Amino acid sequence: MSTELSLIQEDDILYEQEILKQPGELGPWLRYLEFTADAPISKRIFVFERACDLFKRSYKLWKMYLDIRVDYVARSHAWILSQQGLNEFSREQLKSEIEKVDRLYVKALVLLNKMPRLWQDYLEYLLRWKPHSITHIRHTFDNALRALPLSQHHRIWPLYINFANRHAHISSATAKNIWLRYILFFPDETENCIEQLIDLEYYEQASQLLTKLLNNPNYVSVKGKSRHQLWEELADILVVPHDNWKPDSFYVERVIKSGIKRYPDQKGKLCVQLATYWINNGNFEKARDVFEQGLEDVKTVRDFSQIFDSYCEFEESLIAKLMDEEEQGDLDRLMESFEQLMDRRPFMINSVLLEQNPNNVVEWEKRAGLWGSSMDQVVQTYEKAIETIVPKKASGKLYQLWTNYAKLYEKAGDLSTARIIFDKATKVPYKSVNELCDLWIEWAEMELRSENLDGAIKIMETATKGPKNSKVDYFDESLSPQERLHKSMKLWSFYVDLVESIGTLEEVKPIYDRIFELKIGTTLTIVNYANLLEENNYFEEAFKVYERGIEMFSYPISFEIWNIYLQKAIKRKLGIERLRDLFEQALEDCPSKLCKPLYLLYGKLEEERGLVSNAIKIYERATKAVDNKDKLETYRYYIARVAENFGLPGTRPIFQTAIDNLNDHDANIIGQEFIKIEEKLGEIDRVRVLYGFLSQFNDPRTNEEFWSKWDQFEVMHGSEDTYKEMLRIKRSVIAQFNTDANYLAAKVSDNNSMSRLDKQTASPIGFVASETLQPSKSEAIDTNDVENPDAIDIEIED
Known part of the structure; x- marks a missing residue:
C-alpha cells in the first residue's frame, strides 16, 4: 500500500481530490489519465488499474489501458533486442508482462465480450506474443465467435483462417476443422477450402465438397473456373492413389462416367483417367474393358489417340514387367494380345473417321484397302459404303468408289458383274456432271482393256444420247447430272478420240457434227476436226469447219481460229482474191490488241503473191489499227519493208508520220533511228x-x-x-x-x-x-x- 501511495505525488493531489469529489464520474479519471500521459509506465498502470476497477464496463478505458500495455510489451521487446540479446532475467520479465496483458484481456472481456474490436486486438496479441499456445488461441477464437453475433463474425474469421493456414505448429486436423466451420458461414469460400484440404491431404472431404458444388446447377465459381475444370479436379482426386484414403470404386466409376456424358469432348481424357484408376488398384482386366469400351465409343481422332496411346503404354508396361519376371506363358499371351491391338488400330481409327463423316469416300476406300486380299470383306465394305453414302453429301470422288468396286470384279475376271456395277453407278445422282462423265469414261476404258471395242463405242453412244434439239443448260444445277450429261464436252472429246482411234472418218464426222449442233465445241475441237479432214485430204471441208467455228465464236476466242485458218489457206494456195476476202473479213471486227499479226501476215501475202503497193497500204493501215503498245514495232516493220522494196529515201515520209503519231517516248526512239538513215544517206x-x-x-x-x-x-x-x-x-x-x-x-x-x-x-x-x-x-x-x-x-x- 505504501508503494502505491508513493506513486501519488504532489502534482497529482488536485486530480485525486477531484476524483473523491465525483466518485461516479468518468471525466475526472480521463483528465487524470491525460495528465499522466508522460509519466512512467508504473504510474500510468496504477491509475488505469484503479479506473478500470471502478468502471468495469467502460470500453474506452479498457481500450486505452490495453493499448498502452501492449505497446509497453512491444517496446520492451524491442529494447531487449537492442541490448544484443536476451538474458534470462529479461526473458522472464517479458514473459511475465505478456502473461499479465493476457489476463487483462480476459478480465476486460468478461463484461465487454460483445466488443469485436477488443476480440480482434486480443487475438492479434496472442498470435504475435503467444504463438505457441495453440489450444489457448483456438479456444479464444471459439470464445470470440460464441460471444459475438453472426453479423460481426466477418471481423474474426480472417484472423482465424490466417491462423489455420500459416501457423507452423497447428495440426492438419485443426486446420481442416477450422476451414469446414468457416465455409458454413461463408459458402463462397468453398473453393479455397477445397484447395486447403487438398494441401492438407484430406482428399475425401475435398471430393465431397467438389461433388456438392457440381451437383448445384446454379453454382458459379468465384475463381472463374468452368464446371469442366471442377470436374477435372474431382477426377484427379479420385483417380490418383492416396495413402490415407481409398475412394469407393463404384463411386469413382459413376463420377467418371457421368463426366463423360456431360463432357463428350473430353471423353478420351476421362476414359484414360478411369482406366488409370483401375490400373492403380491392380484390376488390369477392368482397365482393359474401359480402354476397349472407350475405343469403341470415341467420336474424334484426338480422343482415339489419347486412349489408344495409353492402352499401348499399359500393355507395354505389363509386358516389360513379365519379361523381368521371366513368366513365359503369360508373356506370350500378352504379346499376342498386343500384336492384335496394333493390327486393329488402322481399322479402329478408320471407324472413328467414318463415324465423324459417313459420307467420306476417301475413308471408305481406305477401309476397303485395309482388308487387303480378303475379297469377301472388301465387297462387304463397298456394299456398306454404297448403302451409307448420301451422293449429294459425299466428300471425295464418289464415282471413283463405284469404279474401284467394279475393277475389283474386273481383276477377278468377272466382267459381267463389273458391268452390272457400272450400270447401277450411272443412275446415282452425283454432285456434278463431271463425276458422271468420268464414270462413263471409266466404263468405256474397262471395255477397251478387255478388247471389247464395239462395247466401248456402244457405251459412249448411250452416254451421249440426248434430245435432238436440246435446250438443256449444262450449268443448270436444278437438273440432274444425267439430264445434262449429253452436253459434257469432256465426254464428247473422249468419244471422238475413241472413234478416231478405232473407227473411220465417216464414223467420226457425225460425232463432230453433233457437237456443233449442241454448240458445246471449243476452239480445240474445231482445230482437231479440221486437222482430221485435212489429213484425209478434205481441204474444203476443213475450211468450212474453220468457218463454222468462226460463226460460233467471236473475238477474242475466234482469233486463234482465224490465225490457223488463214495460214492453212495461204499454204493451200487459195486464190488471191479469196484470200483477200478472208483477211478483210478477219480484220473487220478484230480488236486492236490482236490485229497486228493478221496485218503482217496479210502484207506478207501481198508481197509474195499480190502487189507490193497493196502490201505497203496494208502496213500503213496496220500502223493506224494496232494498239498503242504495238505501234512502234509496226512502224519499224513497215519502214523495213519499204526500205527493202523502195530504198531508204522512200522511208522518210513514214518516219515523219511515225514521229507525229507516236507518243514522246516511242517518237524519240524512231526519230533516232531516222537520224541513222539520214546519216547513211549523207x-x-x-x-x-x-x-x-x-x-x-x-x-x-x-x-x-x-x-x-x-x-x-x-x-x-x-x-x-x-x-x-x-x-x-x-x-x-x-x-x-x-x-x-x-x-x-x-x-x-x-x-x-x-x-x-x-x-x-x-x-x-x-x-x-x-x-x-x-x-x-x-x-x-x-x-x-x-x-x-x-x-x-x-x-x-x-
Missing part, C-alpha cells in the same frame, strides 16, 4: 534538224548518250556556229526540264559542269570542224541567262 542538214527536234525529248542530265552523239556529229560535220547553236539548244532544253517537277527525281550530282560549259561557249578557241574536239559528256549549262526557244519544227525540205 544528209547532214537533215540530221542536224532531227537532232534539234528530238532534243525536246532528251534531258541532258538523264539522256547523255543522245547529246554525246550530237556533240560528236557537230565535231565531225559542223562548224563553230552550228556547235554554238547545239549548245544554245542544250541550255534551252535544260531550262525547259528545270520547270518540270520530275526533274527533282532525276537530278544529277555534278553542279559545276554548267560553269565549265559556259566558259567553253564564251571562248570557243581552237574549234576546228571535222577534227576531234571532245566536250565532256556530263556538260550542263547555267540557265540564268538563257531564253527559252520556240518549239523546234521537224519540217525538212527534200
Whole structure:
C-alpha cells in the first residue's frame, strides 16, 4: 500500500481530490489519465488499474489501458533486442508482462465480450506474443465467435483462417476443422477450402465438397473456373492413389462416367483417367474393358489417340514387367494380345473417321484397302459404303468408289458383274456432271482393256444420247447430272478420240457434227476436226469447219481460229482474191490488241503473191489499227519493208508520220533511228534538224548518250556556229526540264559542269570542224541567262 501511495505525488493531489469529489464520474479519471500521459509506465498502470476497477464496463478505458500495455510489451521487446540479446532475467520479465496483458484481456472481456474490436486486438496479441499456445488461441477464437453475433463474425474469421493456414505448429486436423466451420458461414469460400484440404491431404472431404458444388446447377465459381475444370479436379482426386484414403470404386466409376456424358469432348481424357484408376488398384482386366469400351465409343481422332496411346503404354508396361519376371506363358499371351491391338488400330481409327463423316469416300476406300486380299470383306465394305453414302453429301470422288468396286470384279475376271456395277453407278445422282462423265469414261476404258471395242463405242453412244434439239443448260444445277450429261464436252472429246482411234472418218464426222449442233465445241475441237479432214485430204471441208467455228465464236476466242485458218489457206494456195476476202473479213471486227499479226501476215501475202503497193497500204493501215503498245514495232516493220522494196529515201515520209503519231517516248526512239538513215544517206542538214527536234525529248542530265552523239556529229560535220547553236539548244532544253517537277527525281550530282560549259561557249578557241574536239559528256549549262526557244519544227525540205 505504501508503494502505491508513493506513486501519488504532489502534482497529482488536485486530480485525486477531484476524483473523491465525483466518485461516479468518468471525466475526472480521463483528465487524470491525460495528465499522466508522460509519466512512467508504473504510474500510468496504477491509475488505469484503479479506473478500470471502478468502471468495469467502460470500453474506452479498457481500450486505452490495453493499448498502452501492449505497446509497453512491444517496446520492451524491442529494447531487449537492442541490448544484443536476451538474458534470462529479461526473458522472464517479458514473459511475465505478456502473461499479465493476457489476463487483462480476459478480465476486460468478461463484461465487454460483445466488443469485436477488443476480440480482434486480443487475438492479434496472442498470435504475435503467444504463438505457441495453440489450444489457448483456438479456444479464444471459439470464445470470440460464441460471444459475438453472426453479423460481426466477418471481423474474426480472417484472423482465424490466417491462423489455420500459416501457423507452423497447428495440426492438419485443426486446420481442416477450422476451414469446414468457416465455409458454413461463408459458402463462397468453398473453393479455397477445397484447395486447403487438398494441401492438407484430406482428399475425401475435398471430393465431397467438389461433388456438392457440381451437383448445384446454379453454382458459379468465384475463381472463374468452368464446371469442366471442377470436374477435372474431382477426377484427379479420385483417380490418383492416396495413402490415407481409398475412394469407393463404384463411386469413382459413376463420377467418371457421368463426366463423360456431360463432357463428350473430353471423353478420351476421362476414359484414360478411369482406366488409370483401375490400373492403380491392380484390376488390369477392368482397365482393359474401359480402354476397349472407350475405343469403341470415341467420336474424334484426338480422343482415339489419347486412349489408344495409353492402352499401348499399359500393355507395354505389363509386358516389360513379365519379361523381368521371366513368366513365359503369360508373356506370350500378352504379346499376342498386343500384336492384335496394333493390327486393329488402322481399322479402329478408320471407324472413328467414318463415324465423324459417313459420307467420306476417301475413308471408305481406305477401309476397303485395309482388308487387303480378303475379297469377301472388301465387297462387304463397298456394299456398306454404297448403302451409307448420301451422293449429294459425299466428300471425295464418289464415282471413283463405284469404279474401284467394279475393277475389283474386273481383276477377278468377272466382267459381267463389273458391268452390272457400272450400270447401277450411272443412275446415282452425283454432285456434278463431271463425276458422271468420268464414270462413263471409266466404263468405256474397262471395255477397251478387255478388247471389247464395239462395247466401248456402244457405251459412249448411250452416254451421249440426248434430245435432238436440246435446250438443256449444262450449268443448270436444278437438273440432274444425267439430264445434262449429253452436253459434257469432256465426254464428247473422249468419244471422238475413241472413234478416231478405232473407227473411220465417216464414223467420226457425225460425232463432230453433233457437237456443233449442241454448240458445246471449243476452239480445240474445231482445230482437231479440221486437222482430221485435212489429213484425209478434205481441204474444203476443213475450211468450212474453220468457218463454222468462226460463226460460233467471236473475238477474242475466234482469233486463234482465224490465225490457223488463214495460214492453212495461204499454204493451200487459195486464190488471191479469196484470200483477200478472208483477211478483210478477219480484220473487220478484230480488236486492236490482236490485229497486228493478221496485218503482217496479210502484207506478207501481198508481197509474195499480190502487189507490193497493196502490201505497203496494208502496213500503213496496220500502223493506224494496232494498239498503242504495238505501234512502234509496226512502224519499224513497215519502214523495213519499204526500205527493202523502195530504198531508204522512200522511208522518210513514214518516219515523219511515225514521229507525229507516236507518243514522246516511242517518237524519240524512231526519230533516232531516222537520224541513222539520214546519216547513211549523207544528209547532214537533215540530221542536224532531227537532232534539234528530238532534243525536246532528251534531258541532258538523264539522256547523255543522245547529246554525246550530237556533240560528236557537230565535231565531225559542223562548224563553230552550228556547235554554238547545239549548245544554245542544250541550255534551252535544260531550262525547259528545270520547270518540270520530275526533274527533282532525276537530278544529277555534278553542279559545276554548267560553269565549265559556259566558259567553253564564251571562248570557243581552237574549234576546228571535222577534227576531234571532245566536250565532256556530263556538260550542263547555267540557265540564268538563257531564253527559252520556240518549239523546234521537224519540217525538212527534200
